Amino acid sequence: MPALMPLLRLRIRRDRVQLLLWIIATVLLAYSAQSGVSASYGSLAERKVLLQTVVANPVILLFRGLPSGPDDAAFMLFLILPWLAMMAAFMALFLAVRHTRGDEESGRAELIGATRAGRSAPLTATLIEGAGASVLLGLLVAVVSLALGLAPGGSLVAGAGTAVAGLVFLAVGLCAAQLMRTSRGANALGVWVLLATFLASGIGNALGTPSADLQRIESSWLAWTSPFGWIEQTRPFADDNWAPLAAALGLAVVLVGVAYALHGARDLDGGLVPERPGPAFAPASLGSVWALAWRLTRGSLLxxxxxxxxxxxxxxxxxxxxxxxxxxxxxxxxxxxxxxxxxxxxxxxxxxxxxxxxxxxxxxxxxxxxxxxxxxxxxxxxxxxxxxxxxxxxxxxxxxxxxxxxxxxxxxxxxxxxxxxxxxxxxxxxxxxxxxxxxxxxxxxxxxxxxxxxxxxxxxxxxxxxxxxxxxxxxxxxxxxxxxxxxxxxxxxxxxxxxxxxxxxxxxxxxxxxxxxxxxxxxxxxxxxxxxxxxxxx
Structure with a gap:
């Protein structure tokens, strides 16, 4: 543990600006959402009409949350909870890749591995820092909700959902960093997982069953295949259901275990997804800087x-x-x-x-x-x-x-x-x-x-x-x-x-x-x- 403290201090020093910006932006979104809903949809009738409109056009649910009723706090979380979770997910995902695969590419990890800290110390330090940042973000979201006068139970559920999203995609980023040979590839894999699961949750909500008064939707099975779907099923300020967060935490723990297993099974600076060997001689088409730029990016374009x-x-x-x-x-x-x-x-x-x-x-x-x-x-x-x-x-x-x-x-x-x-x-x-x-x-x-x-x-x-x-x-x-x-x-x-x-x-x-x-x-x-x-x- 003593060997981890210098690594943690170094990471916090390197990340202090980026993490601060991510956390401030997310907390400001939570704050502005409440004040914006109060100003734009202050009456119960206005919120009911909007929910009816959303249910009338279920495609909107691809990019919003899960309707859980017209009460002001539940309505506000319907609008922003998936996006609070997404902000936390991006923050943790990029942090995980930056300090694992990114440090291996730059040579930092090899220097650290040569010390008594050990080869797995950077992975552990990244896990601790990312988990701490995610929990801090969740706590601040809950504090903002409480400061705005919202119910304690729903505020805690909303904050916990945000934190858990960060924990899940911290683990996704750690796994991606073990699989891919470059930080670019690891970030791309993590982003694709994030977008795919976000879309699965949205489609699952869109295909759900509306209530008779068109104020609430019961998601289809597809939403339950996504961490975002589990977080939305907590329905803060409506049901305050903690149980779905257990599934998300379980997934995060399993993925962290997978990351450690993969880390121990590969060589430093190596990836478990093998790179395709290049030809012995470059074709004439690579004779220009334009062709090189195309060659480097064509896979991501696909x-x-x-x-x-x-x-x-x-x-x-x-x-x-x-x-x-x-x-x-x-x-x-x-x-x-x-x-x-x-x-x-x-x-x-x-x-x-x-x-x-x-x-x-x-x-x-x-x-x-x-x-x-x-x-x-x-x-x-x-x-x-x-x-x-x-x-x-x-x-x-x-x-x-x-x-x-x-x-x-x-x-x-x-x-x-x-x-x-x-x-x-x-x-x-x-x-x-x-x-x-x-x-x-x-x-x-x-x-x-x-x-x-x-x-x-x-x-x-x-x-x-x-x-x-x-x-x-x-x-x-x-x-x-x-x-x-x-x-x-x-x-x-x-x-x-x-x-x-x-x-x-x-x-x-x-x-x-x-x-x-x-x-x-x-x-x-x-x-x-x-x-x-x-x-x-x-």
Whole structure:
């Protein structure tokens, strides 16, 4: 144990800014949600109407929580609990990979392993730090809820759910770090697990059974396959059910045991998922820096593209779900008819799904530009630059591949929508899908330019700040309008101002701002890169 204390102090010193930002952002979300709900949905009648609307369009449940009644506290947690859990999950996941696989890549783990601390000490120190950060975040969420005058029982359940989400994905990150050979691969695997389980919970809620008064939903079996689903089943301020958290904690314990077992079964700096050996001689197609950037990122493009293809197919293929549900529940049918007066309900569904596709494209953009930072930190960028490659051209290769990948990902989403429309026998939504896809491509491209600017100005914050920008702007786009925030706050999110279908046309008002930010941030990044030296220290 004494050998762990220096490691813990070192980790806390390295992470103090990042962890502080994650915790503050999450606690602010919990606080603003309560004040926003009170301001925007202060009456019981307003909350009942919104819950009825949500049940009428179950696709909304893919991106919200589990309706548990119209009481103000339960209603607030329905809106934000999955996102509090997601914030905790991302924080713990990235921490786990950064201090295990990341330190092995940088050589720190080998130095520590050569001391009396032992080879498993970094893993143990990471577990202790991540668990402590997750528990602290959960406690602060509970304290904020109590400070706002909410019931103690529900406040504790909400805080515990947030903490448990962090613990589960801390364990997921530790396992991913043992499996994958690089921190990039481990982060990608962890993010995919997170997104898949989040979507499984949302679909499980959307396919659930509504109550007769349309104020509550009983999830389908699919929600019970996801840690997010277990956390939502606690229903803070409604049922205050602690039992599902036991299952989530059990999963975290099992995964931690798996991580230790895998750690002991592999060599230092090795991964259990073998890397494919490269050819003895490079093909002529790798003779340029552009081809190298493509070669380094094509695998991740395939993964994000498949996700976008499925998202686009769901956007049009699930149009019948809303109609079918309306036929089964008369009250839902009436609400659908009321919603249709202001426009197409299915148009709104397209916009929601393409927001997800835009997030996937933005993730690819951040991941691709962040690869430049990884190449620089590992020293491989210096080898490329030694071949008389201009530093601006080198950075441009990653940015251009990121922009091309964004277009490809959104094009695959539109192709998926075409398949979904063909299967549903309704091609009327395909034009809306094209407009939404083009709009989200512009939004996602902004993240490539902004991340490149961060890389040039604050290289060591490239990965953390790049991913944080995606998550924070997504939260603004989803929650700022709901909580009655001023337009200028909402418009800080590229996802919120992206062009969307509107009636028989499109709302293009945000396109000018997106293109302006893209040009300014990209231009600044390339201009500043001319005077920037390589910074190999990770």
């Amino acid at each position: 993964g994000w593209g498949i996700g976008a293809l499925l998202t686009g197919a769901l956007a049009t293929g699930l149009a019948s779900v809303v109609t079918d549900m309306g036929g089964k529940v008369p009250a839902v049918q009436q609400l659908l008819q009321a919603l249709a007066k202001g426009g197409s309900v299915n148009q709104g569904m397209i916009v929601i799904f393409y927001l997800v596709a835009g997030v996937l494209a933005a993730c690819f953009a951040v991941q691709t530009v962040s690869r430049a930072r990884q190449e620089e930190a590992h020293g491989t960028a210096e080898l490329v630059r030694s071949a008389a490659v201009d530093r601006v051209v080198w950075l441009a290769s990653f940015v251009v591949v990121a922009l091309v990948g964004v277009v490809v990902i959104l094009a695959l989403a539109v192709a998926g929508s075409a398949l979904g429309a063909l299967r549903a026998g309704d091609g009327s939504l395909l034009g809306d899908a094209v407009i939404s896809g083009a709009g989200q491509a512009a939004a996602a491209a902004v993240f490539a330019a902004v991340t490149a600017l961060v890389f040039v100005v604050l290289p060591r914050l490239t990965i953390g700040l790049g991913w944080s920008l995606v998550l924070v702007t997504l939260m603004l786009g989803l929650f700022a309008p709901l909580f009655g925030a001023p337009d200028w706050v909402v418009n800080l999110s590229p996802f919120a101002v992206a062009p969307v279908p509107e009636g028989n046309g499109a709302d293009l008002r945000g396109l000018v701002w997106l293109l302006l930010v893209l040009v300014l941030a990209g231009g600044a990044a390339f201009a500043l890169m001319r005077r920037r030296e390589l910074e190999a220290d990770g």
